[in-house]
Amino acid sequence: MAIGGWRPKRAKGEDLIRHLYEEHGRSLLAYATRLTGDRAAAEDVVQETLVRAWKHADDLENGKGSVRGWLLTVARNIITDKVRARASRPQEVEEPAESPATTKDHAQGVVDSMTVLGAMDGLSPEHREVLVELYYRGHTVTEAAQSLGIAAGTVKSRSYYALRALRAVMQGKGTEAAR
Template sequence: MTQRRKHARRRDAAAIVESLYREYRSPLLAFCLNLTGGDRHWAEDVAQETMVRAWRRADELDPAAVSMMPWLATVARRIVIDDLRARNVRPQEVGQEPLEFVPGRDLIEPMLRRIVVTDAVRGLPRPQREAVVETMLRDRSVDDAARHLAVPVGTVKSRVHYAVRALRVSLAEPMAS
């Protein structure tokens, strides 16, 4: 085949695809949107690939056909099927965002909180620490804690009150520095 003939065939193919694009752009995109479940980016990719395949096979297309939409729809459907099969074969993609922004289970933060709170509770005077441990950590009522510690109920309430105040101050200090 001569160089002139190749150039003429390319020009004819381009004209056919331009004509297809002008006439079928909107209905093809609507069809692709339906095929892809409304995913506009994927639908645009499918429509574009359909037009590329039409351009590659332009010499096989019948310009005298009543409508090229059935052929375009068949090609688009096959592209979507191939995409779905390819997605099922390879591992699931994580998304477009950088990995540092992908939510994940943070195991360090809870551990650090436990260490800070434990140190703060250890820093309390013994009577206040015992009242906090019995009421908050062992989840005992004030009455039960008073019986266990062998002190009046009012004393347990007072110790817990002052312990919580001291803990607030103690836990606020590291954040300020």
């Protein structure tokens, strides 16, 4: 099958790929982008499709059906193979980059805990108990409400005002907002 009056056997590999890309590259790229959702991955698929077309120039010349159909089928098969390969391997996990913000020493953690505990002393007993239930004991609002014997809405309200008061105490604005 001649491609638009052009015969693959006579052309060298570079000419074949150039002609196929000029004629079908745009639709191949659009198709691969739609399937992968990633332009860079789609460009890799188009490149691999054209390499396979170069390797199978005889199939393009003697095959049945359209060249574009063959190229789109090859692109779809490449994408399918990549998806299957990714699914069969365990997910790769990157090592977290060490940064000053994420690497705290133990002493800093102790100082932070002491600072928060000291600031909590400036809160009212009601606000302090709600924060202890929610943040230190890890209870839900419903569990904290049951434990404290108050309504869930009251827990939400007290936690809101307790956090505001705690922030004020930590910023050195005093404890009048906490009472």
